[in-house]
Amino acid sequence: MDWFVLGLRRGKPEMQIHNAVTNLTVSGGRRLDDGKWHRLMVKNEGHMVLLEVDGDDHLVLSHVSYPIIEQREPSMRIGVGGLFIPVQELLTPLNTAMDGCIRRWDWLNQTAEWREGTSLEEEGTKGCFPHIHRGSFFPGSGLATFSLTGLPTGHSPTNGSWSLTLQMGIEAAPQSGTLLAISSLKQTPLLRLDLQHTDLVARLGNGTILLAPLPLKDCLASQLSLRVTPSRLTLRLGSSEAVKPIPRGEYDHLKHLWLSQRGHLVVGGQPGQELSAMAQERSYFRGCLDTIRVQGQELDLDSAQSRSNSIWAHTCPGPNAEGKAHLDIQN
Numbered sequence: 001m002d003w004f005v006l007g008l009r010r011g012k013p014e015m016q017i018h019n020a021v022t023n024l025t026v027s028g029g030r031r032l033d034d035g036k037w038h039r040l041m042v043k044n045e046g047h048m049v050l051l052e053v054d055g056d057d058h059l060v061l062s063h064v065s066y067p068i069i070e071q072r073e074p075s076m077r078i079g080v081g082g083l084f085i086p087v088q089e090l091l092t093p094l095n096t097a098m099d100g101c102i103r104r105w106d107w108l109n110q111t112a113e114w115r116e117g118t119s120l121e122e123e124g125t126k127g128c129f130p131h132i133h134r135g136s137f138f139p140g141s142g143l144a145t146f147s148l149t150g151l152p153t154g155h156s157p158t159n160g161s162w163s164l165t166l167q168m169g170i171e172a173a174p175q176s177g178t179l180l181a182i183s184s185l186k187q188t189p190l191l192r193l194d195l196q197h198t199d200l201v202a203r204l205g206n207g208t209i210l211l212a213p214l215p216l217k218d219c220l221a222s223q224l225s226l227r228v229t230p231s232r233l234t235l236r237l238g239s240s241e242a243v244k245p246i247p248r249g250e251y252d253h254l255k256h257l258w259l260s261q262r263g264h265l266v267v268g269g270q271p272g273q274e275l276s277a278m279a280q281e282r283s284y285f286r287g288c289l290d291t292i293r294v295q296g297q298e299l300d301l302d303s304a305q306s307r308s309n310s311i312w313a314h315t316c317p318g319p320n321a322e323g324k325a326h327l328d329i330q331n
Contacts, residue, residue, distance in 0.1 A: 002019040002020070003019075005083070006051070007094055007098075008033060008098070009027055011031035012028055012030065012031055013028075013029055013051055013058060013059055014027035014094070015049060022063045024091075026061045027059070028059065029058045030053075037103075039052075048062050095302055099314040129315070129316075131317065131319060132318045134314065135169070135171070135289060136288065136314065136315075136316065137287075137288050137315060138267075138268045138284065138288070138289070138311055139310050140284050141310045142284060142307075143273060143284060144267045144268055144301050144307040145271075145304060145307070146264065146304050146305055147305045148261040148262065148263045150303065150305075151265060152294065152296070152297045153258065154295040155259075162230075164226075164227065165293075166225065166226040166227075166293070167225045167226075168224055168292040169221075169224070170223075170287065170289055171220065171289075172195065172285070172286065175283065175286055176194075176197055176283055177286065178192060178266075178284075179194060179195055179200075179285050180192070181193070181265075181270055181271055182266075183263055183271035185262055185263055185264070187272040189271060190205060190257055191204050195285070197214075198214055200213075200235065202233060202235045205246075205253060207250070208233060208246050210244045212235045213240070214237070223236075224236065228254060230251050231246065232244060233245075267285075267289070267301075267304075268284055268285045268311065270282060288316035290316075300313070
């Protein structure tokens with residue numbers, strides 16, 4: 001089967017082509033993930049494939065092939081935002097998940113004759129934001145779950161002192177809901193971070209509760225960090241910091257769970273919330289998170305074990321002309 005793939009790698013366009021006589025990849029140029037609309041055109045001219053961006057030649061792929069018109073019954077399928085081939089058949093590995101918007105498309109100059117998939121009209125389909133910026137958008141209707149197996153352990157140094165560190169940027173309106181939780185396989189939370197209108201609340205085990213007051217303004221936009229050491233729980237929001245001693249048993253329980261990697265990290269809600277009608281009555285987090293780091297390593301929501309289709313992994317609504325972000329957009 002012959003195929004052609006146009007994608008983005010670290011924001012820059014890439015083309016891969018495979019047929020009976022050639023396998024080629026070309027990538028480069030300027031980044032296109034800048035939050036602006038760009039006009040892309042792909043043309044096949046003889047033994048060349050050209051990519052134009054905003055009217056200028058951007059990439060040229062020279063290859064050896066044969067005209068499709070010479071095939072007895074030529075057929076073509078076009079997939080947008082995904083692949084028809086197994087991802088392992090790509091010439092160079094690529095994470096094919098994509099957050100983005102496409103408009104005014106024209107397939108082979110006969111768009112009206114192509115039958116567009118019903119997925120474009122299904123309930124829950126994401127709309128386009130008029131303004132965007134980098135981050136992960138949680139619209140308040142779902143969560144993302146990571147297996148601890150795929151997360152860095154932060155192995156104990158020679159003195160045996162292990163610690164857990166979580167960091168992220170947060171942008172959200174006042175609300176009550178769970179921002180993040182670490183749980184056992186039985187979905188029992190050992191560590192939880194909640195927003196409760198006026199406070200950011202960290203809960204460790206059954207008894208340790210630490211509060212950090214939220215800024216007195218309409219929208220929270222700040223850097224957040226949480227650190228658990230053998231002796232204390234530290235919660236930092238912006239320039240303010242709250243610290244509380246913790247029982248050794250609660251620390252040991254969390255350490256054992258994390259290092260055994262037999263549990264989950266949940267972002268945007270409580271463990272198991274999406275599986276229970278009663279649990280769904282609790283509030284999911286609604287807002288934007290930027291650069292979520294666990295033990296110093298950045299999380300990629302595309303690599304989550306499971307993720308609500310409502311979540312935008314790499315795109316947040318940006319401010320409008322009045323400087324207000326569209327954080328209350330629902331699907």
